[in-house]
Each structure stands twice: as C-alpha cells, then as structure tokens.
Amino acid sequence: MASVPQYFTHYPNMDSGFPFHLKINTLTKGFPSHRHDYLEFSYVIEGSGNEIINGVTHPMRPGTFTLVMPYQYHEIHPDPGQRLSLYNCNFGIHLYAPGEPIPGIDWQSTEAELPPFVQMSGDGHERMCRILQELMQEYTGSEAWKHALIKAKLMELLVQFDRTRRETASGEAGSQHTSDRTASRGSIWRVIQHIHAHYQEDLTLSGLAERFGFSIPYLSELFKKTIGQNFVTFVHEVRIRQACGLLVSTEMNVSDIALETGYGSYNTFARIFRETKGMTPVAYRKMKAAKPMHEEA
Structure with a gap:
C-alpha cells in the first residue's frame, strides 16, 4: 500500500520576522513524497538522482536548480550508491511585499507552465555556486543589512533560474503542460x-x-x-x-x-x-x- 504524502507545516525561522532558511543537505536514501505551504528551491552540488514533482520526473545532477511551489507534491531519490548533496532553501510567500514581482513565480498565469527545474552548466553553474556561497555566508553571519542582502541574493538566484528556463523553453517546440x-x-x-x-x-x-x-x-x-x-x-x-x-x-x-x-x-x-x-x-x-x-x- 502506498503511503500518504506528508504535509509539512513548519521550517526553521518560519514564524520569525524573516521567514527564510538555507541549509546544505546530503541524501543517501530517498526523501518521500510530501508538500507544504511555502516556497522551496534546491541546487545540486554533488551526486545524482531524480525528483518527482506532481507526478513528473526530472533528473538531478550537479547544476540542477528546482523551484517547488506551495502545495506541490514532490519527492527525491538518489541514484543507487550515490550521495546527493544539495542546497535546500525554504522561504515564505510573504518574504517580499504583497504585489512585488518575484522572478520564476507567476501567481496569475493560466498559460502553459514552464518547467520547475533547469540544468545549469559552465559559466551559469559557476555563477549559481558563487551566489549560493554568498547567500550562505550572509545567512550564517550577523553583519548590518543582513536581511536586505539575503533578499537581494535570493532575487538574483531566481532571476538566473527564470532566464535560463525561458531560454530553454523557447528552444523547444510546443508545450506538454497545457491543461x-x-x-x-x-x-x-x-x-x-x-x-x-x-x-x-x-x-x-x-x-x-x-x-x-x-x-x-x-x-x-x-x-x-x-x-x-x-x-x-x-x-x-x-x-x-x-x-x-x-x-x-x-x-x-x-x-x-x-x-x-x-x-x-x-x-x-x-x-x-x-x-x-x-x-x-x-x-x-x-x-x-x-x-x-x-x-x-
């Protein structure tokens, strides 16, 4: 019998004045299907595997960036014998001001969906790693304007993600997601x-x-x-x-x-x-x- 997907209602700092949490996780076995009411991104830095989002599977390897929207079912499975290491970030819908556009998140779209992941390589991969390292440094530090810089770095990450997936999608014929x-x-x-x-x-x-x-x-x-x-x-x-x-x-x-x-x-x-x-x-x-x-x- 298939297990019932978990519904997570909490992450560190969720109920604080700055709902943001960043961590590097390493998986040696699968993380079962679950969902939550906050936004989440991941970025693979080592290993390989696959992720399933609302029933659609995509590969995960170094350079894979995934953005999971609230309430989407998702699960991760490392390949046999692999240690899958990835940045994992949770942040609240209200981290940014109401009505403020957030790259990669189109609340009003009724058009064909863009894919929830991209594969970064070359200069793009190096840029994402640099931004994530700077983001982690700010998150674990205590310097002035910490929260402002975290929001700016997060926005930069999401811009790179959305630009890349739009470029990728424009090169593919048609869309398989319209419904x-x-x-x-x-x-x-x-x-x-x-x-x-x-x-x-x-x-x-x-x-x-x-x-x-x-x-x-x-x-x-x-x-x-x-x-x-x-x-x-x-x-x-x-x-x-x-x-x-x-x-x-x-x-x-x-x-x-x-x-x-x-x-x-x-x-x-x-x-x-x-x-x-x-x-x-x-x-x-x-x-x-x-x-x-x-x-x-």
Missing part, C-alpha cells in the same frame, strides 16, 4: 496571493468567489483539492503565521496584534492561536523571541 488543471491552478494562486496580501481584511468565501469569478461551491472545492484545507482553516493559518512573526519581531501589544492580523475579537484570536500553536500568544513570544535567526537549523 484545464493548469488554468484552475493559475486561478487559485490569484486567490491565495490575495489572501496573503489582505489577511487583515474581512475575508469571506462568497466575497472572494465574486471577486475572482467563481461559484462558491467551485472555489470551496478548489481550496480542498489544491491546498487540502477548507477556506476558513487556510485563512486562520495565514493570519496566525503573521501573528507569530509580529510576536517575535516586534514589541506590539498582543491585543494590537490580534487586530493587525484580521481578528476583530481578542478572544477569538487567543482561541485560534492556542488551537494552532498549543500555547497562548504570550507564552509563544517568551519561547521564541530570544532565538537568533539560524539557531533552529
């Missing part, structure tokens, strides 16, 4: 991005359905199929994650954080927070506030 499923996923990404940008507002399924041209039952079904959660649970998850970041990175009063994250009632906020995190907001702040950004690595 109604692609159009549906492109549409739901617009709704997801809107929720992340407007979580402070009064959000309703009926209001979003009207705004984005869905029927209420169809949008409800899209949430369950794409995210594996219903609409209300997803909105709470986005708001509580934002609240966690404010609890750790600011000195705001907890009541003000409740209002800032879209909860008109403090009691509702406190109840949802405890149900989600297993503790009160004050206890969470005490537990998390003193940890440096890469301590959880």
